[in-house]
Amino acid sequence: MGTLNSTLSSLLSSINQEISAKEQQKIRDSIVSSIYSCAEEIARKAAHHQTDRKFELDQKIDNIVTSRVFGIPIMLALLGVILWLTITGANYPSQLLANSLFWLEGQFTNFFMMVGAPDWLHGVLVLGMYRGLAWVVSVMLPPMAIFFPLFTLLEDLGYLPRVAFNLDRYFKKACAHGKQALTMCMGFGCNAAGVISCRIIESPRERLIAVLTNVFVPCNGRFPILISLSMIFIGGLGATASSTAAAAVVVLLVLLGVVVTLLMSWLLSKTVLKGEPSFFTLELPPYRKPQVGRILIRSLLDRTIFVLMRAIVVAAPAGAITWILANTYIGDLSIIAHLAGWLDPFAVLLGLDGIILMAFILGLPANEIVLPIMIMSYLSAGAMLELDSLTALRTLLVDNGWTWLTALSTMLFSLLHFPCGTTLLTIYKETKSLKWTAFAALMPLGTAILVTFAIAQFAVLLGLV
Amino acid sequence: MKATDKSCCTEAYEAFGLKLSQNQLVVALAGNPNTGKSTVFNALTGLKQHTGNWPGKTVLRAEGTFVHRNKKILLVDLPGTYSLLATSADEQVARDFLVLGRPHAVIVVADATCLERNLNLVLQVMEITAKVVVCVNLMDEAARRSIKVDIEVLSRELGVPCIPTVARDGKGLTELKDAVLDVATGVTATSPRQVSYEPHVEQAAARIESRIRPYLPGWVNHRWLALRLLEGDMSIIKAIIDHLGNGSEQLLLQEGSAVWAR
Amino acid sequence: MTDTIVPLSQLPNGASGTVKYLTAQGQVRRHLLDLGLVAGSKIESIRRSPAGNPTAFNIRGAIIALRNEDADQVFVTLDKTMEEKNESHR
Numbered sequence: 001m002g003t004l005n006s007t008l009s010s011l012l013s014s015i016n017q018e019i020s021a022k023e024q025q026k027i028r029d030s031i032v033s034s035i036y037s038c039a040e041e042i043a044r045k046a047a048h049h050q051t052d053r054k055f056e057l058d059q060k061i062d063n064i065v066t067s068r069v070f071g072i073p074i075m076l077a078l079l080g081v082i083l084w085l086t087i088t089g090a091n092y093p094s095q096l097l098a099n100s101l102f103w104l105e106g107q108f109t110n111f112f113m114m115v116g117a118p119d120w121l122h123g124v125l126v127l128g129m130y131r132g133l134a135w136v137v138s139v140m141l142p143p144m145a146i147f148f149p150l151f152t153l154l155e156d157l158g159y160l161p162r163v164a165f166n167l168d169r170y171f172k173k174a175c176a177h178g179k180q181a182l183t184m185c186m187g188f189g190c191n192a193a194g195v196i197s198c199r200i201i202e203s204p205r206e207r208l209i210a211v212l213t214n215v216f217v218p219c220n221g222r223f224p225i226l227i228s229l230s231m232i233f234i235g236g237l238g239a240t241a242s243s244t245a246a247a248a249v250v251v252l253l254v255l256l257g258v259v260v261t262l263l264m265s266w267l268l269s270k271t272v273l274k275g276e277p278s279f280f281t282l283e284l285p286p287y288r289k290p291q292v293g294r295i296l297i298r299s300l301l302d303r304t305i306f307v308l309m310r311a312i313v314v315a316a317p318a319g320a321i322t323w324i325l326a327n328t329y330i331g332d333l334s335i336i337a338h339l340a341g342w343l344d345p346f347a348v349l350l351g352l353d354g355i356i357l358m359a360f361i362l363g364l365p366a367n368e369i370v371l372p373i374m375i376m377s378y379l380s381a382g383a384m385l386e387l388d389s390l391t392a393l394r395t396l397l398v399d400n401g402w403t404w405l406t407a408l409s410t411m412l413f414s415l416l417h418f419p420c421g422t423t424l425l426t427i428y429k430e431t432k433s434l435k436w437t438a439f440a441a442l443m444p445l446g447t448a449i450l451v452t453f454a455i456a457q458f459a460v461l462l463g464l465v
Numbered sequence: 466m467k468a469t470d471k472s473c474c475t476e477a478y479e480a481f482g483l484k485l486s487q488n489q490l491v492v493a494l495a496g497n498p499n500t501g502k503s504t505v506f507n508a509l510t511g512l513k514q515h516t517g518n519w520p521g522k523t524v525l526r527a528e529g530t531f532v533h534r535n536k537k538i539l540l541v542d543l544p545g546t547y548s549l550l551a552t553s554a555d556e557q558v559a560r561d562f563l564v565l566g567r568p569h570a571v572i573v574v575a576d577a578t579c580l581e582r583n584l585n586l587v588l589q590v591m592e593i594t595a596k597v598v599v600c601v602n603l604m605d606e607a608a609r610r611s612i613k614v615d616i617e618v619l620s621r622e623l624g625v626p627c628i629p630t631v632a633r634d635g636k637g638l639t640e641l642k643d644a645v646l647d648v649a650t651g652v653t654a655t656s657p658r659q660v661s662y663e664p665h666v667e668q669a670a671a672r673i674e675s676r677i678r679p680y681l682p683g684w685v686n687h688r689w690l691a692l693r694l695l696e697g698d699m700s701i702i703k704a705i706i707d708h709l710g711n712g713s714e715q716l717l718l719q720e721g722s723a724v725w726a727r
Numbered sequence: 728m729t730d731t732i733v734p735l736s737q738l739p740n741g742a743s744g745t746v747k748y749l750t751a752q753g754q755v756r757r758h759l760l761d762l763g764l765v766a767g768s769k770i771e772s773i774r775r776s777p778a779g780n781p782t783a784f785n786i787r788g789a790i791i792a793l794r795n796e797d798a799d800q801v802f803v804t805l806d807k808t809m810e811e812k813n814e815s816h817r
Contacts, residue, residue, distance in 0.1 A: 579788025
């Protein structure tokens with residue numbers, strides 16, 4: 001059988017060599033024309049257009065959403081509305097979930113006390129693991145359950161290809177692919193999902209650029225930190241924080257993320273991923289009435305639960321480890337305090353402090369535990385807990401020396417730093433390369449350090465802080 | 466070559482990462498992008514779906530099962546493509562499965578509002594396999610745009626069953642399943658319309674066809690392969706040789722040994 | 728005038744043309760053929776993106792955006808009749 005195969009393969013390649021490349025191209029042209037003219041002929045017989053008007057409504061909609069004047073503002077407005085709906089809508093259910101999950105924690109604690117379990121076991125399992133999980137679920141689930149359906153709705157309507165159409169020029173200038181805009185949209189929900197969606201980009205070079213830069217779009221796990229800090233510090237509103245102001249600040253941060261994405265894509269294209277933009281096609285499909293039922297099922301089952309499960313898988317062990325670090329003492333300081341103290345001199349250069357930087361490092365498995373770790377460390381309570389209001393959080397942070405610069409640096413660091421563990425794992429699966437996965441972590445980290453360092457030093461130099 | 470010899474063995478499906486239970490029929494779902502192909506897929510399989518990757522490719526594969534007239538059917542969703550010229554990974558995956566996976570039947574979803582573009586793919590699929598059912602979807606949208614599709618004429622011209630559907634409302638799906646089952650089990654014989662090429666292309670293809678015939682198993686469409694050789698598409702050639710080489714074909718070779726023994 | 732051949736990107740908005748030949752080679756040519764751009768195909772320029780590039784075309788019933796660099800490898804003749812038809816419609 002082996003010999004038969006080699007006979008076959010040598011026969012096929014010799015046939016291939018008999019025909020010149022030029023001839024092959026001519027034949028291909030002719031083959032494609034023949035198929036299309038056959039298709040034309042059949043369509044002429046079988047389909048009858050009774051009028052000339054086609055896609056009239058579509059054209060009218062497109063005249064607006066891709067117009068020179070309104071195209072980009074409409075895009076931004078839609079983004080703002082979706083973020084606003086997500087922020088406002090998630091508030092109440094988040095609270096509700098947190099209350100019930102923390103009530104359950106109380107029950108667990110009672111149970112552990114009843115059976116007389118050792119303190120450390122209760123600490124690792126309940127105060128570490130369970131509380132970490134409860135945090136992630138209550139903070140992540142409601143926004144995702146709102147964001148993903150809204151996003152799927154836009155997808156189903158057929159609006160997203162128009163976004164890519166509007167933005168392609170800028171991506172082309174960065175030697176990247178217009179469909180990268182679509183993968184970025186996906187990244188808002190979850191960067192891991194965004195990385196997977198990069199498959200729609202055909203050219204390997206441009207796909208890799210999209211994969212590596214997806215992290216510059218803040219995902220749902222990072223929105224809570226961006227939102228609460230912008231409500232507390234940038235709006236300067238304290239207790240009467242408005243979701244509108246927070247949404248506006250977050251939109252600005254998102255825009256910055258887009259600018260960084262374009263810059264980094266360009267930089268990558270000029271250095272390690274040299275190359276010209278490849279062939280680009282994008283279909284602008286007709287607008288279709290969305291199927292609400294299917295949207296809900298698809299976005300809840302396929303996206304929300306999927307992303308949540310992965311977050312849970314990393315958050316549980318991370319919670320346990322954090323508890324252990326916070327409750328193991330070397331001398332009279334916990335390991336966490338030692339780490340923070342050690343990181344502090346460097347963190348201060350970036351406008352942060354040791355605890356913030358450590359929280360980002362410990363938060364590698366899941367971005368949503370960054371803020372809880374920070375709070376926990378400030379309170380030295382040894383377990384992650386949620387403060388009941390933003391005012392309390394503000395007091396805590398200000399008492400620990402936070403200024404507007406600290407808040408700004410933290411937000412920028414959150415926006416630009418390395419992707420979470422799940423995303424890195426996904427990047428490894430998609431690229432099958434440890435080298436690119438490491439690069440995907442180090443490149444954003446470098447960017448975050450550079451930007452925060454520049455801003456912090458600039459502010460200090462001008463005496464703004 | 467006879468279309469009825471085309472159904473495949475379990476081993477060939479395993480090469481595509483598919484697990485097949487006893488007596489299950491394999492049906493592939495092809496179609497242009499934005500034709501409501503995934504709506505058809507969801508409507509046929511409901512929640513009995515499974516997603517994964519095509520082996521060795523970062524292309525999403527969805528498969529699902531449904532039962533019709535007591536027959537279990539595994540529906541494999543191919544990537545949405547305009548053609549099978551294999552210019553992209555998606556097209557390659559779709560084409561490789563049609564050629565090497567040898568499904569019992571192929572549903573090609575076509576958009577009734579732009580038939581011409583969709584027929585291009587239908588014709589290309591029909592060059593690979595005769596067991597085709599065309600699902601003419603979005604009939605409601607076509608009606609709204611005052612486009613009248615004459616299904617009878619279309620079926621006659623194409624030589625395969627054409628079923629009008631509005632997948633999102635579930636219209637026409639029973640008829641579609643009936644037609645697919647009949648084609649898959651050989652109850653309906655099809656005579657797919659073959660594209661006629663320019664005389665010099667046809668002649669050259671015939672010459673190559675006679676040269677490669679003795680060396681190829683019966684289930685590869687020799688004319689189709691000759692045309693690919695003519696246009697210098699070596700990717701399918703490589704895929705076929707790899708497929709034959711990986712040993713998954715031994716069972717089948719015995720069955721077609723007359724061809725193989727020369 | 729009817730026989731002036733221009734690159735596809737110079738097809739004015741709303742105007743239609745007929746594909747005469749492709750200068751693209753290799754993969755790009757395959758992609759263009761794939762989309763149905765063969766000699767004799769009708770094509771209509773639909774709209775430009777806000778930044779002027781890419782341009783969306785009606786190619787065999789689907790609206791497909793191409794970057795000007797790629798569209799420039801397709802040469803078309805302008806269909807005068809289309810405009811005249813439109814004029815008489817109004």
